Amino acid sequence: MAEEKGRVCVTGAGGYVGSWLVKLLLSKGYEVHGTVRDPGDEKNAHLRKLDKASENLKLFKADLLDYSSLLAAIEGCIGVFHVASPVPSGAVPNPEVELIEPAITGTLNVLKACSEIRVKRVVVVSSVTAVLLNPSWPRDKVKDEACWSDKEYCRATKNWYHLSKTAAESEALEYGKKNMLDVVTVCPCFVFGPMLQSTTNTSSLFLIKILRDGVDVLENRLRHFVDVRDTAEALLLAYEKPEAEGRYICTSHNMRMKDLAEKLRSMYPNHNYPKNFTDAKEEQVLSSEKLQKLGWNYRSLEQTLIDSVQSYQDAGLISKD
Template sequence: MGEGSKVCVTGGSGYIGSWLIKKLLAKGYTVHATLRDLKNESKVGLLKSLPHAEGKLVLFEADIYNPTQFDPAIQGCQYVFHVATPLTHEPGSSQQYKDTTEAAVAGAKSIALSCVRSGTVKRLIYTASVVSASPLKEDGSDFKDVMDETCWTPLNDSLDYVFLDVPLYKDYTYSKTLSEKHLLSYGNDENGGRKLEVVTLPCGLVGGDTLVSSTLGSRVVCIAQIVQNEIAYTALKFLEGLLGKIPLAHIDDVCEAHIFCMESTSISGRFLCASSYISLQEMANHYARYHPEFNVKQEDEDGQRKDIKWTSTKLCDKGFVYKYDAKMILDDCIKCARRMGEL
């Protein structure tokens, strides 16, 4: 399918974006990738050095804070992967938006409109996050019995204790939840006489190898219990508090799931993307058993924790197969951290 097909990837220099581009190029696709700054030589150089990039990779400058900039990158493409997301909002960085949530939703809306205006885009695939799919009840008092695609994080004050007084967690949760809902509503409407298929992939905590160096990405959060990084560990605690356990996904499975959703004949809607659903205690036990050389942060056994079941099978029902289980994901995180000198 790759030959002759043009696809767009927003946020091309990020952890998921760069890995996705590498796989798309290997499959023969022509890729339009967006970056915030084409003068950033390390990010541009990384993408241009990927196998098959010459003649197949076209870079565009576009910033989520200026969403109309994405038009040229999307023009002529059949599929768009919207991976970019604003993580932090610096006061004064934008007169247009008051926080990351406003910027993210405006960006999602603008990119969907660009897809419709292009006249060529058949499907928009959004890299969502499982923070939008909390199984917490509306009042935040308890968890539901299962976590699946019907779960939506209740955006109200009852969640404040979960955010651990870290504004970034609240901003990120609100921005990813509201952006995903907005894009799904787009897929239900006839826009400008054309139907746009929209797929959202709320991905679990993503681990494995990496093409980019990042001091605090999701890959580092996966090994927070052994690298003794308090910021990363707080992120882990936040995820368990919000989701009951930690949904894990390997970077390779995540990108294959994106491509699977593009190459399917017809597909739309919401598909949770994670191969494992484990507790902090189970993660600590894994490291203690298989990597005794590390000093593993001890977890308090929580006997009161409700045993929530991960019952999402929608992606697999469509024919997708995960290749990596929890052990493989965590072991690959350690292997990568060793290679990068972080352990």
């Protein structure tokens, strides 16, 4: 079975999305090369426990800025999923050096290695942050794949993560065109759902804070949500479907924060929810119609929230009442 599907590489295999993607690929009969910073680190132990991992998963020590380490991991693969991305912890004194350059250089290193190995297709995980910040987009128009965050606007408003994702994704698609490499990008929004990894990722932490920490004031902004398992399915579709091309927005639900808190309160009444919500500016809705036309389906928000909370309870991150 594994021989039929072939061998693929997943960068950032130990992360939140990467772990679920590795699990899905193994379940579908792929052999997987996963890149992690340290294969021996306990935080990657969950990968070795996945079904079929013992025979079909090989972990490689790799760094996005170390080309030779990426080349070694991608060697022998027919497809690559570039999931890893530099995410800063805390303030970024020098965003150009610490965030933007590594995001671009890391992505280009992966793509150059893919060109050298001659892989069939590369799926690059971008973000809706590469779509959302465009002040010239018509107010009454739903944002689709034609909408790109404005780099200069990101810079002026100091939205450095948005800038890093926008620059890296645009460079990836440009590289693919210039070098005859089949590059498809997927732009997930706020990703929720159960965790496979032992370390808590940023989007899960956001939901945990609402459930556990009793945030006093929360901005009542419109958020777009997608389940981590549906995100993995979207990435696999983008890889397997011959007709997939360009970029794909990956979002399934949108809701204001006040409504999300109320929904959680109705399901789990014993937690300490935010008391006050500040007004937020009007925000435009995103469309994942292009991805759905490729055959993508998604879970209900209720199911995602139930499975998320169960996962946090099992990990001892929130109380079980």
